[in-house]
Amino acid sequence: MSTPQLISLYAMAAIYVFAGIFHFVTPKLFLKVTPKWVPSPEKVNILVGVIEIILGIAVIFEATRSYAAIGIIALLIAVFPANWNHFQMARRKGKYVIPTLIRLPMQAFLIYWAYTFV
Numbered sequence: 001m002s003t004p005q006l007i008s009l010y011a012m013a014a015i016y017v018f019a020g021i022f023h024f025v026t027p028k029l030f031l032k033v034t035p036k037w038v039p040s041p042e043k044v045n046i047l048v049g050v051i052e053i054i055l056g057i058a059v060i061f062e063a064t065r066s067y068a069a070i071g072i073i074a075l076l077i078a079v080f081p082a083n084w085n086h087f088q089m090a091r092r093k094g095k096y097v098i099p100t101l102i103r104l105p106m107q108a109f110l111i112y113w114a115y116t117f118v
Contacts, residue, residue: 012113016056023049033086051075065117072114076107
């Protein structure tokens with residue numbers, strides 16, 4: 001693996017590990033944007049945090065990299081409704097509309113980035 005690929009890989013791993021940790025550090029932030037139809041949002045928040053940490057670590061190792069990348073793609077698709085909900089909330093409040101709007105197509109970039117490690 002080339003140096004740029006390694007940097008990309010470790011950056012991706014760090015993003016998901018840190019994002020996972022933040023589910024425990026700032027749960028209110030995530031719970032606030034969780035759609036109302038999600039059952040047991042507190043448990044789902046913990047589960048998503050654990051999954052992000054596991055996938056972030058697993059993507060580092062060659063033996064689990066492809067599976068982790070596929071898991072990251074699935075996770076990004078699964079959490080998209082929360083990001084959409086966050087954007088809708090921002091529109092209603094008139095705050096953070098542009099950042100939450102930009103975040104939506106960023107999901108496609110993140111999916112592509114993970115796909116490069118499948």
